[in-house]
Amino acid sequence: MAELARPKLKVATASLAGCFGCHMSFLDIDERLFPLLERVEFDRSPLTDIKHCGPCDIGIIEGGVCNAENVHVLREFRANCKILVAIGACAVTGGLPAQRNHLDLGLCLQEVYLTEPSLGRGLIPNDPELPLPLDKVHPLHEVVKVDYFIPGCPPSGDAIWKFLTDLIEGRTPKLGHGLIAYD
Amino acid sequence: MVGAKTLTPTAEKIRRLMHYGQILQSHALHFFHLSSPDLLFGFDSEVAKRNIVGVAAAYPDIAKQGVLIRKYGQEVIRHTAGKRIHGTGSIPGGVNKNLTAGERDELLKDIYHVIAWSRGAVHLVRQLFEQHLEAWREFATFEARTLSLVRPDGAMDLYDGGLRARNADGSTIFDHADCDRYWDLISEEVKAWSYMKFPYLKALGHEDGWYRVGPLTRVTRCDFIPTPLADKERREFMAFDEGRIARSTLGFHWARMIEMLHSAEVIKDLLHDPDITGSELMAGGKREARGVGVIEAPRGTLIHHYRVDENDQVARANLIVSTTHNNHAMNIAIREVARKYLDGRKLTEGLLNHIEVAVRAFDPCLSCATHALGQMPLSVELVDAEGNQVDRLVKD
Numbered sequence: 001m002a003e004l005a006r007p008k009l010k011v012a013t014a015s016l017a018g019c020f021g022c023h024m025s026f027l028d029i030d031e032r033l034f035p036l037l038e039r040v041e042f043d044r045s046p047l048t049d050i051k052h053c054g055p056c057d058i059g060i061i062e063g064g065v066c067n068a069e070n071v072h073v074l075r076e077f078r079a080n081c082k083i084l085v086a087i088g089a090c091a092v093t094g095g096l097p098a099q100r101n102h103l104d105l106g107l108c109l110q111e112v113y114l115t116e117p118s119l120g121r122g123l124i125p126n127d128p129e130l131p132l133p134l135d136k137v138h139p140l141h142e143v144v145k146v147d148y149f150i151p152g153c154p155p156s157g158d159a160i161w162k163f164l165t166d167l168i169e170g171r172t173p174k175l176g177h178g179l180i181a182y183d
Numbered sequence: 184m185v186g187a188k189t190l191t192p193t194a195e196k197i198r199r200l201m202h203y204g205q206i207l208q209s210h211a212l213h214f215f216h217l218s219s220p221d222l223l224f225g226f227d228s229e230v231a232k233r234n235i236v237g238v239a240a241a242y243p244d245i246a247k248q249g250v251l252i253r254k255y256g257q258e259v260i261r262h263t264a265g266k267r268i269h270g271t272g273s274i275p276g277g278v279n280k281n282l283t284a285g286e287r288d289e290l291l292k293d294i295y296h297v298i299a300w301s302r303g304a305v306h307l308v309r310q311l312f313e314q315h316l317e318a319w320r321e322f323a324t325f326e327a328r329t330l331s332l333v334r335p336d337g338a339m340d341l342y343d344g345g346l347r348a349r350n351a352d353g354s355t356i357f358d359h360a361d362c363d364r365y366w367d368l369i370s371e372e373v374k375a376w377s378y379m380k381f382p383y384l385k386a387l388g389h390e391d392g393w394y395r396v397g398p399l400t401r402v403t404r405c406d407f408i409p410t411p412l413a414d415k416e417r418r419e420f421m422a423f424d425e426g427r428i429a430r431s432t433l434g435f436h437w438a439r440m441i442e443m444l445h446s447a448e449v450i451k452d453l454l455h456d457p458d459i460t461g462s463e464l465m466a467g468g469k470r471e472a473r474g475v476g477v478i479e480a481p482r483g484t485l486i487h488h489y490r491v492d493e494n495d496q497v498a499r500a501n502l503i504v505s506t507t508h509n510n511h512a513m514n515i516a517i518r519e520v521a522r523k524y525l526d527g528r529k530l531t532e533g534l535l536n537h538i539e540v541a542v543r544a545f546d547p548c549l550s551c552a553t554h555a556l557g558q559m560p561l562s563v564e565l566v567d568a569e570g571n572q573v574d575r576l577v578k579d
Contacts, residue, residue, distance in 0.1 A: 021268045024267075025267070027212070027216070028257060030250060030257075031247065031251065033235075033239075034246075041236075047235055047236070048230075048233075048234045049233055117501075118365075118370060119372070119373065120370035120385075120389055121373065125374065125378050127376035129376065130376065153269055154269070183269075
């Protein structure tokens with residue numbers, strides 16, 4: 001008997017306070033992208049023009065939480081995704097952007113927008129439509145419940161492939177020797 | 184910082200190889216994964232199909248070549264930088280690895296395919312322009328001053344050189360300018376409504392001094408491209424439609440594919456250079472507390488400026504990235520689209536995507552990231568001459 005066509009899993013991805021390196025690393029699965037597309041369908045993601053995350057099986061987020069808009073997007077993902085994955089050092093620990101946590105945010109803004117010598121005319125942007133920066137940069141799990149954490153800066157394409165194929169096949173994802181790197 | 188004014192030949196060529204690998208992979212990603220859906224299916228085509236998945240279904244060969252060109256660029260980076268993303272090969276004073284003969288031979292195996300596919304991509308963009316000439320010629324197009332690096336002989340050089348600034352009519356503002364004191368040439372303005380700064384040519388002031396960087400600028404403002412296939416394509420591009428596409432915003436895509444072809448040719452030449460397997464990796468000099476570096480990144484001129492303290496820890500840093508250089512130019516492109524397409528009409532997703540198509544010509548990414556407006560709240564309000572709101576559409 002022919003195997004019944006399995007419904008595709010819906011996957012959404014976003015970058016918050018990250019550098020898109022984890023998304024680049026996802027694309028490092030190279031031509032394995034095509035068989036993956038047989039099994040998953042992308043909802044909101046930098047690869048599509050869908051602007052809001054709808055109901056999804058898997059949500060993957062890179063980057064930590066550094067401003068009010070990040071909080072909003074992260075909560076929307078948590079509310080819509082059955083499984084939420086923190087991918088990469090910034091999502092897992094706050095990463096590089098969290099280096100500002102030991103500095104005073106006001107002084108950071110002052111240095112960037114008021115006293116930097118290459119500025120012609122300085123001022124601190126204050127339009128009400130701009131997302132307000134948070135006092136500290138947070139890892140995702142300090143804001144919402146996270147189901148899986150994949151460390152690395154970034155995790156390799158092979159690690160992401162193994163993780164996704166395990167999930168798609170209904171196995172508990174396991175990253176064996178050589179696939180986990182805390183760089 | 185280590186005061187090495189000149190790198191060893193091996194270090195310089197390994198860094199060049201790394202950089203042209205990066206240009207190759209980034210241009211492939213920009214065009215195939217992020218922009219080709221708009222160009223192949225139409226700016227207001229169905230949103231569910233308008234992505235790389237749709238391209239893979241409708242044009243499987245194009246999608247596959249895009250993925251494989253990007254993969255090749257990433258492999259060049261891995262062999263020169265140690266890993267594909269956030270590599271560690273380039274260090275102050277040189278590099279920490281050369282290319283082994285085995286790595287060189289592995290890369291040589293596929294380079295001729297990559298050159299052929301890149302040429303095919305240039306021709307694909309040309310065909311698309313031939314099909315859509317009327318609409319694309321004027322789309323989001325405006326006159327702009329330009330800024331780019333060029334080699335001392337005027338050739339395109341994406342790795343090193345002097346700064347060339349020109350007026351829209353092609354006349355020179357400055358040429359072969361030393362990047363080391365960039366702040367004598369370029370200043371940055373801050374506006375209340377954006378975290379992104381607005382750089383300008385200091386001599387012209389913040390109102391008039393804005394400029395455009397990136398592939399379209401580099402291809403049209405260099406005197407020639409120093410590899411034969413790409414230079415032939417450059418000359419055809421400059422002559423096409425009496426030179427009008429070389430001044431059009433969507434011409435960015437054509438120029439980008441010419442640079443992708445150029446990068447593949449440069450990689451081929453470097454792989455045939457015996458210096459890349461040499462063993463002199465590091466140079467030294469008198470330690471300095473300040474350093475400025477300028478290159479042409481995939482999307483345009485990139486300036487890094489650091490100061491270090493007595494422990495060599497970074498005490499100050501200022502980066503002017505390509506997207507920031509193009510900040511004002513992208514706003515002008517959006518204004519042109521709004522004037523032409525949004526005037527007096529019901530706002531739809533397809534019309535709003537015209538704005539994203541304009542931004543994506545420069546940059547697939549605004550938060551130094553991907554799909555600019557896709558990530559950012561975008562509100563377009565249609566207001567009549569009396570200031571009454573006719574329509575409003577919000578994407579957030």
